[in-house]
Amino acid sequence: MDQVDFNAPHSMGTTIIGVTYNGGVVLGADSRTSTGVYVANRASDKITKLTDNVYVCRSGSAADSQVVSDYVRYFLHQHTIQLGQPATVKVAANLVRLLAYNNKNNLQTGLIVGGWDKYEGGQIYGVPLGGTIVQQPFAIGGSGSSYLYGFFDQAWKEGMTQDEAEELVKKAVSLAIARDGASGGVVRTVIINSEGVTRNFYPGDQLPIWHDELESHNSLLDILGAPEPMNI
Amino acid sequence: MSRGSGGGYDRHITIFSPEGRLFQVEYAFKAVKAAGITSIGVRGKDSVCVVTQKKVPDKLLDQTSVTHLFPITKYLGLLATGMTADARTLVQQARNEAAEFRHKYGYEMPVDVLAKWIADKSQVYTQHAYMRPLGVVAMVLGIDDENGPQLYKCDPAGHYFGHKATSAGSKDQEAINFLEKKMKNDPSFTYDETVQTAISALQSVLQEDFKATEIEVGVVQNDKPEFRVLTTEEIDEHLTAISERD
Numbered sequence: 226m227d228q229v230d231f232n233a234p235h236s237m238g239t240t241i242i243g244v245t246y247n248g249g250v251v252l253g254a255d256s257r258t259s260t261g262v263y264v265a266n267r268a269s270d271k272i273t274k275l276t277d278n279v280y281v282c283r284s285g286s287a288a289d290s291q292v293v294s295d296y297v298r299y300f301l302h303q304h305t306i307q308l309g310q311p312a313t314v315k316v317a318a319n320l321v322r323l324l325a326y327n328n329k330n331n332l333q334t335g336l337i338v339g340g341w342d343k344y345e346g347g348q349i350y351g352v353p354l355g356g357t358i359v360q361q362p363f364a365i366g367g368s369g370s371s372y373l374y375g376f377f378d379q380a381w382k383e384g385m386t387q388d389e390a391e392e393l394v395k396k397a398v399s400l401a402i403a404r405d406g407a408s409g410g411v412v413r414t415v416i417i418n419s420e421g422v423t424r425n426f427y428p429g430d431q432l433p434i435w436h437d438e439l440e441s442h443n444s445l446l447d448i449l450g451a452p453e454p455m456n457i
Numbered sequence: 458m459s460r461g462s463g464g465g466y467d468r469h470i471t472i473f474s475p476e477g478r479l480f481q482v483e484y485a486f487k488a489v490k491a492a493g494i495t496s497i498g499v500r501g502k503d504s505v506c507v508v509t510q511k512k513v514p515d516k517l518l519d520q521t522s523v524t525h526l527f528p529i530t531k532y533l534g535l536l537a538t539g540m541t542a543d544a545r546t547l548v549q550q551a552r553n554e555a556a557e558f559r560h561k562y563g564y565e566m567p568v569d570v571l572a573k574w575i576a577d578k579s580q581v582y583t584q585h586a587y588m589r590p591l592g593v594v595a596m597v598l599g600i601d602d603e604n605g606p607q608l609y610k611c612d613p614a615g616h617y618f619g620h621k622a623t624s625a626g627s628k629d630q631e632a633i634n635f636l637e638k639k640m641k642n643d644p645s646f647t648y649d650e651t652v653q654t655a656i657s658a659l660q661s662v663l664q665e666d667f668k669a670t671e672i673e674v675g676v677v678q679n680d681k682p683e684f685r686v687l688t689t690e691e692i693d694e695h696l697t698a699i700s701e702r703d
Binding site: 295298299307 | 530552560
């Protein structure tokens with residue numbers, strides 16, 4: 226029986242994050258799509274709309290995650306028309322996981338579904354590789370997420386404000402980008418709450434830099450803290 | 458070797474009579490009229506409006522569940538005049554078809570493509586002995602990317618045409634006569650004029666003044682292309698404007 230070696234190391238080339246806050250959710254992702262060591266797209270948008278109020282962060286195979294999103298968008302559209310009101314986040318997440326589970330032998334994609342509905346407010350659902358569905362206060366995924374487990378253990382707290390949540394997501398993605406070769410580019414965030422959806426874009430110069438990423442200086446004297454010449 | 462009357466079956470299934478008529482199709486048209494509702498559709502310069510009567514025959518009925526106006530997609534609406542059960546199955550199939558189109562081809566199903574699909578389906582029923590035609594006249598409305606506001610009407614015979622204004626149901630001929638006069642000089646109605654022409658056509662033909670709860674109104678506009686069912690407040694504003702105008 227021919228089996229793919231599931232234990233072989235495979236990079237999923239992404240960092241994706243979804244975080245709930247008091248009032249909604251913030252989704253975040255890097256923008257690197259890699260084919261081996263070649264960066265095929267350095268400004269990709271990995272946060273995809275499923276409905277007006279539900280988005281999904283995609284990781285793993287770009288093709289697989291796109292196709293799953295397309296099918297779910299199609300099903301949700303019909304569901305919305307027949308229901309006569311916006312679909313709930315739970316329904317969207319469930320459709321995603323049914324596709325992920327039932328096609329597990331042919332798909333390689335980890336997804337984070339996040340959104341807002343009037344019944345349960347902001348919700349985040351993780352749908353990792355095998356097709357499990359788990360609702361969480363926050364979820365991380367992709368190859369870059371390995372470097373964030375400890376960070377979130379320390380930095381995550383319940384009941385953050387929208388700004389705190391977005392700062393947390395931005396910081397986390399930029400930390401992962403610093404350490405994961407398969408993550409990079411810009412940081413994109415999507416905030417979803419009762420008022421609607423806001424998309425944000427943070428290029429490198431708007432992101433924090435971490436210890437060994439030196440800031441450029443005009444002179445080494447600035448770093449060394451030496452006084453100006455002639456001022457001794 | 459004359460065929461005679463065809464054994465009497467030409468009235469029961471959709472085969473030709475000796476005079477070349479399809480009785481079942483003609484009976485389907487009668488079924489549309491028998492429902493006792495009249496509907497009107499008007500296309501303006503940058504909008505389309507459809508209006509129908511909201512008859513709630515039983516006081517115990519929940520009137521929010523009585524409707525002939527259905528969204529098919531965010532951008533397409535369908536007004537079904539005639540047998541309500543047939544209307545619902547048509548709407549269900551149209552919704553599936555439009556959603557599949559969007560998924561398969563990557564863009565929204567245009568109004569005329571949906572109208573053609575409905576008409577083609579209806580034509581099939583006129584050729585199969587084991588299926589009867591649907592007792593529904595469907596008016597499809599939407600804003601087309603290239604051609605602007607569109608109004609199409611599909612009938613049990615499998616015809617479909619685009620209309621500047623049209624009507625369906627029990628008093629459709631009177632309504633069409635009224636609309637022909639209104640549209641005689643090829644006017645370019647604004648959104649308000651479109652809605653008010655449609656509503657006042659219905660009022661004139663049925664010879665009664667409506668309350669906002671007695672009619673259903675659906676619209677699409679160039680600057681708001683999502684199909685929308687007007688609220689009772691919005692209908693009231695138009696009714697007031699009409700009565701002040703007269």
